[in-house]
Amino acid sequence: MESFLLFFEQMPSWQKLIWIIICLVFSWSLESIFPLFNFNYKKWKHAIVNIIFLTTTLIINVLFGIATISIFSYITINEIGLLHLIELPVWAELLIAILFLDFVAQYLVHYLLHKVSWMWRFHMIHHSDTKVDATTGTRHHPGDYITREVFALLAIILLGAPFAFYIVYKIITIFFTYTTHANINMPLWLDKPLSLLFVTPNTHKFHHHFERPWTDTNFGNMFSIWDRIFGTFVYDDPKKIVYGLDVLDGKLDEDILYQFKVPFDKSIKTDY
Numbered sequence: 587m588e589s590f591l592l593f594f595e596q597m598p599s600w601q602k603l604i605w606i607i608i609c610l611v612f613s614w615s616l617e618s619i620f621p622l623f624n625f626n627y628k629k630w631k632h633a634i635v636n637i638i639f640l641t642t643t644l645i646i647n648v649l650f651g652i653a654t655i656s657i658f659s660y661i662t663i664n665e666i667g668l669l670h671l672i673e674l675p676v677w678a679e680l681l682i683a684i685l686f687l688d689f690v691a692q693y694l695v696h697y698l699l700h701k702v703s704w705m706w707r708f709h710m711i712h713h714s715d716t717k718v719d720a721t722t723g724t725r726h727h728p729g730d731y732i733t734r735e736v737f738a739l740l741a742i743i744l745l746g747a748p749f750a751f752y753i754v755y756k757i758i759t760i761f762f763t764y765t766t767h768a769n770i771n772m773p774l775w776l777d778k779p780l781s782l783l784f785v786t787p788n789t790h791k792f793h794h795h796f797e798r799p800w801t802d803t804n805f806g807n808m809f810s811i812w813d814r815i816f817g818t819f820v821y822d823d824p825k826k827i828v829y830g831l832d833v834l835d836g837k838l839d840e841d842i843l844y845q846f847k848v849p850f851d852k853s854i855k856t857d858y
Contacts, residue, residue: 587765595750610724635845667746668746682792683755688812693805693813717829783811789820
């Protein structure tokens with residue numbers, strides 16, 4: 587177990603980037619073979635728009651990475667956080683860390699991104715995509731992603747998790763991000779049982795429906811248990827889903843300048 591964690595702790599940035607590419611290519615390949623919807627669009631043009639958002643995310647990751655290292659050093663030296671108060675096997679502490687981070691840095695912040703008006707304005711860009719595919723997982727306005735990273739840092743401080751735990755969590759998160767957004771026609775006999783515990787391609791698609799109440803459901807990233815516990819889980823026929831947002835012009839979903847300006851356009855209705 588120690589060598590496993592040491593591998594992630596020492597993982598260089600280029601290997602993390604390779605993992606992003608592997609997950610993206612894997613998901614993109616699956617959706618080409620088993621598509622849920624047959625979009626009439628230029629796939630590469632759509633991908634480039636979303637990869638531009640990925641570029642801003644990677645820059646933010648570098649900046650937060652510097653802050654994160656300092657925080658990990660501080661909480662380790664001063665033994666800050668819940669994990670320093672208990673003695674459990676390493677595998678159990680890792681599981682607790684993944685669950686806690688998934689709840690705070692994914693479910694909770696995602697819920698707030700929908701319920702707090704100024705946060706929703708930044709998050710709308712993720713939902714404005716009218717052709718949801720694997721690359722949509724990379725589509726986050728800088729304001730949206732910074733908010734998510736702040737919550738991740740808060741979760742780290744509260745938990746006192748080792749750096750290796752955080753990297754394992756991030757690696758798993760990347761896999762779920764791309765596979766759940768991928769335009770995959772997942773058979774119900776497989777998707778529905780998996781959704782009892784995990785966020786699956788079908789369950790996350792309801793979250794990208796263009797109008798409420800489905801837009802405000804299925805906030806989880808890895809585990810569906812949070813949505814089930816807090817009553818925000820929904821499961822229906824994925825063919826009923828229509829992507830985009832009813833308060834935005836779907837024809838501008840690939841207009842990069844427009845998308846970056848959306849949070850600051852007061853004429854756009856937020857319903858909050």
